Amino acid sequence: MAEPTHNVIIGNGSAGNGAAITLRERDPDSRITIITMGSLPFYNRYDLPRVFRGCDDWREILVHPLAYYDDNRITLRRNSRVTDVDGRSRSITFAHNEVMHYDQLLVCAGGRGYLPEELSDYYGLMHGFHSFEAAITTRRALPEGGTVVMLGGDMIGLDLARTLIDVGYRVALLANEYTFWPHRIDADERGGFIAALEHMGIEVVDGMRPVAVEEGAAGTPARRVVFDDGGSLDGDVVMPFYGLVPTAEFMLRSGVDIERGLLVDPQLHTTDPHIWAAGDVCQIWSAADNEYRFYYGWTNVRQMGEVAARNVTGTNEPFEGVDDERLHIGKDGHILSPFWEH
Numbered sequence: 001m002a003e004p005t006h007n008v009i010i011g012n013g014s015a016g017n018g019a020a021i022t023l024r025e026r027d028p029d030s031r032i033t034i035i036t037m038g039s040l041p042f043y044n045r046y047d048l049p050r051v052f053r054g055c056d057d058w059r060e061i062l063v064h065p066l067a068y069y070d071d072n073r074i075t076l077r078r079n080s081r082v083t084d085v086d087g088r089s090r091s092i093t094f095a096h097n098e099v100m101h102y103d104q105l106l107v108c109a110g111g112r113g114y115l116p117e118e119l120s121d122y123y124g125l126m127h128g129f130h131s132f133e134a135a136i137t138t139r140r141a142l143p144e145g146g147t148v149v150m151l152g153g154d155m156i157g158l159d160l161a162r163t164l165i166d167v168g169y170r171v172a173l174l175a176n177e178y179t180f181w182p183h184r185i186d187a188d189e190r191g192g193f194i195a196a197l198e199h200m201g202i203e204v205v206d207g208m209r210p211v212a213v214e215e216g217a218a219g220t221p222a223r224r225v226v227f228d229d230g231g232s233l234d235g236d237v238v239m240p241f242y243g244l245v246p247t248a249e250f251m252l253r254s255g256v257d258i259e260r261g262l263l264v265d266p267q268l269h270t271t272d273p274h275i276w277a278a279g280d281v282c283q284i285w286s287a288a289d290n291e292y293r294f295y296y297g298w299t300n301v302r303q304m305g306e307v308a309a310r311n312v313t314g315t316n317e318p319f320e321g322v323d324d325e326r327l328h329i330g331k332d333g334h335i336l337s338p339f340w341e342h
């Protein structure tokens with residue numbers, strides 16, 4: 001009997017999981033493997049602010065019950081980092097040197113937080129929010145009523161800020177061009193949105209450029225952010241929010257075309273006939289804009305995974321993303337973002 005087709009998905013996020021269940025529905029006999037660097041099954045990233053409301057158990061934010069993968073005959077390889085993909089031999093190499101063969105590959109490796117080069121030396125003095133474990137570590141470092149210094153903001157950080165303020169922490173935001181990422185804000189709108197952030201209880205410091213993060217002196221908060229003009233701001237934790245950049249390094253020798261993300265056509269096909277991509281990792285050709293562009297947000301990402309999987313199984317369907325990038329200020333003076341609707 002012939003071996004079943006091995007569909008491999010790199011990424012256990014919204015795109016990867018949307019793809020996996022679609023593949024299972026459309027190809028009941030195939031072998032499906034999801035690979036992730038993470039240690040937990042799929043959980044909602046947008047639920048991570050709940051950690052600051054006291055959620056200590058990752059089971060509370062799982063998208064599916066634990067038996068889901070077994071029930072759908074999906075092999076989940078956790079704690080497994082892909083270091084290389086070879087499109088010619090259709091093989092994947094892991095950091096632990098294992099090599100896995102695929103027949104068809106879906107790259108759903110998402111993005112990670114961008115940190116400007118000038119701050120990279122200070123990464124170890126900052127706190128993260130990208131995973132459940134990182135959120136727990138950050139919460140433990142925050143004293144009751146303590147201060148979070150947010151660098152940049154972005155809609156992920158601002159979402160967290162809303163919760164932090166609601167549960168009694170202070171948020172000092174160093175606003176810059178990333179503050180409303182991924183939304184595009186016109187220069188004449190910016191003042192209104194900054195005022196709306198202040199109305200939401202965020203202490204905004206606009207126009208200062210952080211150049212260093214230091215440990216606080218004895219008797220002062222644990223961290224000090226130093227500005228290029230010599231000024232500074234103290235807080236208990238410092239969190240960078242400069243938007244996301246695609247996680248595509250392991251594809252550099254795969255043979256597919258890459259710009260800032262993996263380049264795909266509207267059918268989410270890369271330049272390799274056996275490799276598709278979906279989610280934050282890819283840039284999609286947009287005939288309307290005559291350029292490759294990113295589609296962010298939970299709904300887009302999930303749909304991309306599903307469309308890519310249908311195309312893997314023989315359809316030729318274009319992805320039509322929701323393109324609502326506008327920010328609004330609601331009647332109560334608070335910011336409303338399509339990114340926060342899930």
Ligand SMILES: Cc1cc2nc3c(=O)[nH]c(=O)nc-3n(C[C@H](O)[C@H](O)[C@H](O)COP(=O)(O)OP(=O)(O)OC[C@H]3O[C@@H](n4cnc5c(N)ncnc54)[C@H](O)[C@@H]3O)c2cc1C
Nearest residue numbers: 011012013014015037038046081082109110279280297298
């Ligand atoms: C903290 C946080 C909060 C967010 N809140 C919102 C929100 O409120 N609303 C919204 O619309 N969007 C939100 N987003 C953005 C949204 O989560 C992303 O658009 C979405 O998660 C992207 O999904 P994805 O499937 O493309 O990738 P991800 O969910 O990022 O998943 C990437 C997967 O790829 C794996 N991976 C990456 N590289 C490798 C490798 N080399 N080897 C093996 N595995 C690898 C990772 O381990 C992970 O499993 C948030 C994101 C974060 C980080």
